Amino acid sequence: MEDFEFVSPTHFVFGRNVESKVGGMLAERGAHKVLLHYGGQSAIKSGLIDRVCASLEQAGIEYVQLGGVRPNPEIGLVREGVALCKENGVDWVLAVGGGSVVDSAKAIANGACIEEDVWELITKKWQNKNVLPIAVVLTIPAAGSEASKNTVISNDELGMKTGYASNYQRPKLAFMNPELTFTLPPFQTAAGITDMYCHLLERFFDDVGPVPITDGMNLSVMRTIRAEAPRVLAEPDNYDARANIMWAGMLCHQGLLGMGRHEDWATHGLEHELSAYDTTVTHGAGLACLFPAWMEYVYDANPARFAQYGHEVFGLASTGDVESDALSAIDETRMFFASLGMPTSLSELGLDEDNIEDAIDEMIPTLRENKGEPFGSFKKLTMEDAAEIYRLAL
Secondary structure (H helix, E strand, O other), X not given: OOOOOOOOOOEEEEOXXXXXXXXXXXXXXXXXXXXXXXXXXXXXXXXXXXXXXXXXXXXXOEEEEEOOOOOOOEHHHHHHHHHHHHHHOOOEEEEEEOHHXXXXXXXXXXXXXXXXXXXXXXXXXXXXXXXXXXXXXXXXXXXXXXXXXXXXEEEOOOOEEEEEEOHHHXXXXXXXXXXXXXXXXXXXXXXXXXXXXXXXXXXXXXXXXXXXXXXXXXXXXXXHHHHHHHHHHHOOOOHHHHHHHHHHHHHHHHOHHHOOOOOOOHHHHHHHXXXXXXXXXOHHHHHHHHHXXXXXXXXXXXXXXXXXXXXXXXXXXXXXXXHHHHHHHHHHHHHHHHHOOOOOOHHHHOOOOOOHHHHHHHHHHHHHHHHOOOEOOOOOEOHHHHHHHHHHOO
């Protein structure tokens, strides 16, 4: 087991109607004026924003609103939020939505406390200790951003998408009501499940040997996701299934399930460039295409690890041929994503042999800038390897 530090300051409030507690709990923590940050019209049409506003008003908390967060949140809206916070004396940022909204809120909370442009902070990766406190009302279980130290922001002008990690930006409060996820479209539900599952894969496959306590928890959550995913899709208003998926999504990216490991994150790096190249690509859908391709490309570095994963998660019996068992585990992973309705090849996302090379030429330079070379911990990869994985995913 590798040395590590682990910080988890988030206070979770989980269950039915917990969004009604937002105002009171923020007031208890000294909030006076918040930036209420959200995505599109669904949070408004559902009445959620009105309920949150009513809770704030009842607690005597003032607020300014900024909606419009898109999937793959963009730096332009972040800068608008930073300006609003500075102009209005905001002392908390309240994100109502999924991972994109929370990621945008984290970037705003950082930018509101620095003189420099927030994009400079994100790209130069320096640690900012002065961050506005963040609260979350979660509506989409997927990214785990409601408890993680990570944010990912796009810059359309530069064609970049990059992450920034800091324990200082972990949310202080997370309100998690599974009922808020009942009306999620099946594709969005499936993409979220894929994303959280891939967060576990990134942590399970690296160059560290067995870490039994961490591995056991990781594999257990993988099995739970596999069991609950078909229930959620077949019964969208099944509270228990939605609750298990919502809590799993948090656990998948809070950090606990990677303790003592290096973690890999090569595939997330590959996908970030894909969805920066084409901002219509949903993150989970891109991962469903790229993760099995990465697995096929690197499994020979430690086929026994893949065989163990296949046995523990999919119940695959050993054939005595560890390489064959590893490949079977990869096939099962691809079939699991397909069973959710996810695409499993880049061709399904509009890339083909005629335009993949142009896409690679555009994606590789920013991948090199964001990840460096070599990258990944399970198997060290070059930019040439990255290009081959993109081609393998066609």
